[in-house]
Amino acid sequence: MQRFVVITIVIYLIFLLLKKYSNFKYAISILIALFCFILWRSSQNQCLNLTDRTIFKAYPDEIKIKDDWFSGVGVADGQKVLISGKISKEDQRLIKKGYPLMFFNINGDLSKIDPATNIGEFDFQKYYAAKRIFQRVKFKSFRMKMANLDWQGYCHMFRFRLQEYFMKMPRLLGFFTSELILAENNSMNNQDILNNYRDLGVIHLLSISGLHVGIYTLAVSTLCYLLKFTEKETFIFCVVVLVIGIFLSNYQPGFVRASLAYVLGKVFSFKKLKIAGIDLLGLTCLVYIMFLPRLFMGIGAILSYVLALGLQLTSKMSKLKQSVTLNLLLTPLLLVYFFQVNVLTVFFNMLIVPYFNWLVIPITFFNLIVFSRFSNLSYLFEDILEKCETVIGNISQTKIGMITFGKINWWQCLLLLALTFVFVAYLNEKVQSKKIKSKFIGTISLIYTIFFAIIHFPLIGQVTFIDVGQGDSILITTPFPRKVFMIDTGGKLNFSGRKQQPQVERITLPFLKAQGINKIDGLFVSHQDADHVGDVRALLKEIQINNIYMAQGLIKNPSFRKRVEGVIDHTKLVELLAGMQTKNNPLNFQVVYPFRAGEGKNEDSLSIFFELANKKWLFTGDLGQDGEKELIHQFPNLRVDYFKLGHHGSKTASNPEFLKIIHPELVFISAGRNNRFGHPHQETLETLKAQSIPWASTQDCGMISWYYGYFQKPKFVRFLQEGSQ
Structure with missing residues (x-):
């Protein structure tokens, strides 16, 4: 379906191009044929064969x-x-x-x-x-x-020396200089800045684009004018500077687009040929795709071209009206890729853009020149930027205006983009009907409302095994009214001692945001191991968790207390033992282990049982075989449909007698690819095979989801569409 839509759009655009520029139909036909040939060649992927002679x-x-x-x-x-x-x-x-x-x-x-x-x-x-x-x-x-x-x-050596030079600068100055010249940064040290700008909807300020091309060409043109150069000589110097800029920015899409547009526009001007701004943008896109056919596989390129097109369409609007319109154009794409939008972005742009254009950029480029001779001056600049960035960070931390909308799919995005572009084109007409304008606004608003309702008031629930590598994290939701629960958060085992980004930031949080989830009703913590609760602190910082359920005694564990101290002000801690229940209509979680207070170790793992859509589920954390024997001794009639194997499929868990008694129709293994422990162990797989119990692993399937609802039969969906069953 996606290919059909794309081919239809391409054919329509080619038809318009040939009709509009009929005098150049042969040249355009050759260009299109060359374009198609290059696309075909790019699809013929060549793969490297590694040998002992490979260099x-x-x-x-x-x-x-x-x-x-x-x-x-x-x-x-x-x-x-x-x-x-x-x-x-x-x-x-x-x-x-x-x-x-x-x-x-x-x-x-x-x-x-x-x-x-x-x-x-x-x-x-x-x-x-x-x-x-x-x-x-x-x-x-x-x-x-x-x-x-x-x-x-020599070119790469020059770029490398610049990297080293920027690294010597104070943190913020080095960050902005690297972003504005090299289009790169050390995100581990500056992730907070990136997060702040992204959440406020002004992340585009950190992208090298048309503004920088304008600065470079203006500076070169002014210098050439003072030196009495001709227009064509000035153009050549500008091209040289832009080529250097493209290389230094590592071919950043926005900068390449703006540079190509400048060069092609000048060529048309020298030849005294007229071309509309939108057509120049389209020609720029075609030329760029010839060299990089997979250009639009990156969100940066998509946003750059949509924004450039929007600027063309809104060039006659007032600044405020233009800003609002551009944000409307970008919103569908932001929901596809980032799942959230800040409704106050227009206000934040009015606040931060002047600061960035009149303070950050001048300070950054001035510091670039003087840093090697007057480094003390750089620390004054750094102090100014630190104060300003602190204010921006404080505003961002309030999350004011931020809406976790959820992920829309490709056709929903295409529909919203088409309607918005038509609306923008209508606004450019000289004669406008307020009635038609109101209908456009009402229709677009209604569609957004419908999509929001579908995401936030779902008719289906789920049990999802999140692929967090060597660890456990399970999401459980109910149909409308949606309740959200999690079992463990996952967390990376750190054997290197190096500081690492919490996995929850790149896996769990995007997954939750994609579903419009910004609150968790209850988090069940099985025990204190890092691969189960290592990311609990990072999760608590980013999302509201009403209750944390744990086995009795875990809260006294120093390691666990350190993970949650200072981030549980509005979270209720609930200790549990076997025989207790947590009733959250329509879900009733029954605790089946442990039977006595412990220290949060494997043998104390909190184990819970619940039923959804007439299917019974059992989760036992990293409970070992001795614990499993005690569990079935206390609950001899326990039967389940679905069971997560203990300890990632280790041979020390999932006793054969235990599996025989609970008799699951399917079991799950949450383990990392190529993990150092060799999980799942062959002994465990042999036990499953001997009892004819099918299994599915996140190693093979990626995320595994079981969906159920009011109007559909329960079904499993494996993200990678493979694995055993």
């Missing part, structure tokens, strides 16, 4: 080093590949010399880049596909040496 070439500005681990982009046999591995201090010193690098005598694992495995999760496979990168190599061992410098090597 990777890489540039230091495309390599990141953290502690003793490096990652970056390398090229072998003409193919771009992600490379990573452990690196010695000697090799790190070699990289810092700035020369091109050669990796050889490689022993490593070559694989495809993993796709997203959860709803709402960022898809790195698509992200890198847009850059024509499809594989990754994890080096086990390798040798490295410097390569000879060629013109590309």
Whole structure:
């Protein structure tokens, strides 16, 4: 269906192009044929074969080093590949010399880049596909040496020296300089700034785009005018500066688009050919796609072109009216990719754009020039920016104006975009009927309301095993009126000692936001292990949790107390033992383990039983075989339909006699891909096979969801559409 819609739109646009520019129909036909040929060639993906003779070439500005681990982009046999591995201090010193690098005598694992495995999760496979990168190599061992410098090597060395220069600057100055010149940043140190700008709806200010092209061309043109250069000589100098800017920004889509538009516009001007602004934008897009056919697999490029088109359509409007209209155009895309929108974005733009244009940009570029000679002045600039960013951060933390709308699908987005574009085109007409205008606004508002209601007042509920790798996290929701519960939060086991981003930020929170969930009625904590509750603090900071249910004694565990201290002001802590119930109409959770207070260890795992749509579920955390035996001794008549295997399918859990008594029709395993423990263990799988119990694992299936509702039969959906059953 998606392909049919895209092909229809393309054919219609080609028809309009040929009709409007009939004098150039042959040139346009050749351009279209070339365009189609390049698209076809791009679909013929070539994959690298890794051998002992494979040599990777890489540039230091495309390599990141953290502690003793490096990652970056390398090229072998003409193919771009992600490379990573452990690196010695000697090799790190070699990289810092700035020369091109050669990796050889490689022993490593070559694989495809993993796709997203959860709803709402960022898809790195698509992200890198847009850059024509499809594989990754994890080096086990390798040798490295410097390569000879060629013109590309000198360019990359210059970019690398800029990176080092910016890293020496104070944090905020270094961040803004890297963003505005190199289109990159160290997100681990500056994630708070990115989050603040995103939540306020002004993240576009950090993107290199038309504003920067305008600044560069204005500066060059002014200089050339003072030096008495001709218009064409000035144009050549501008092109050189823009090419350098494109390289330094690592081909950032917005900057490339604006640069191409400037160059093509000037060429048409020199040839005294008239072309409409919208047609120039379309031609720019066609030229860009010829070189990068997968351009629109990235949200950055989509937002850039939609915003540019919106600016063309709203050029005659007042600033306030234009700002409101542009936000209307971008909203459907924001809901597809980010699931939330700030209704006060127009106000925040009016507040922050002047600060950014008249303070941040001038300070950043002035500091770029003076930092090496007057570093003390930089700390004065840094102090000014810190005070301003603190105010912005405080506003962002209030979450004022933020609406967690939920994820709309592609056809809903297309419908809203089409209606909004038609409405904008109508606003540009000289004669406007207030009645028709009101109908447009009413129709668009009604559609948004319907989509919001479908997401927030669902007729279906779910039990979803979130793929959090080597850990547990299960979401349970009911149909309208929706109640939301979770069992554990997941959390990454940290064997390296390096600071890591909580998995909940890139997996669980986007998943919840995609469903319009901004509140959890109850969180069940099975025990204190990091792979079950390691991300509880990060979750509590970002979303309201009314109740945390735990086994008696866990709250006294120092490790668990440290995780929740300071973030449970509005959360009720409830301790449970076997025989107790938590009634949350229509869900009734029955506690079946433990029978005595413990310390939050595996053997004390909180185990709960509940029934939905006539199906019985049992979750036992990391309960071992001794605990399972005690459980069935106390509840000899316990029968379940669905059961999550204890301890990620370890041989120490899920006793054969226990499985025989509860007799599930399907069991689930939540374990990480290629985990160091070898979960699930073969002994456990043999036990399941011997009892003819089918199983499904997040390793193979990604997120596993069971949906039920008022008007549909219960069904399972595996995100990756594979796995055992």
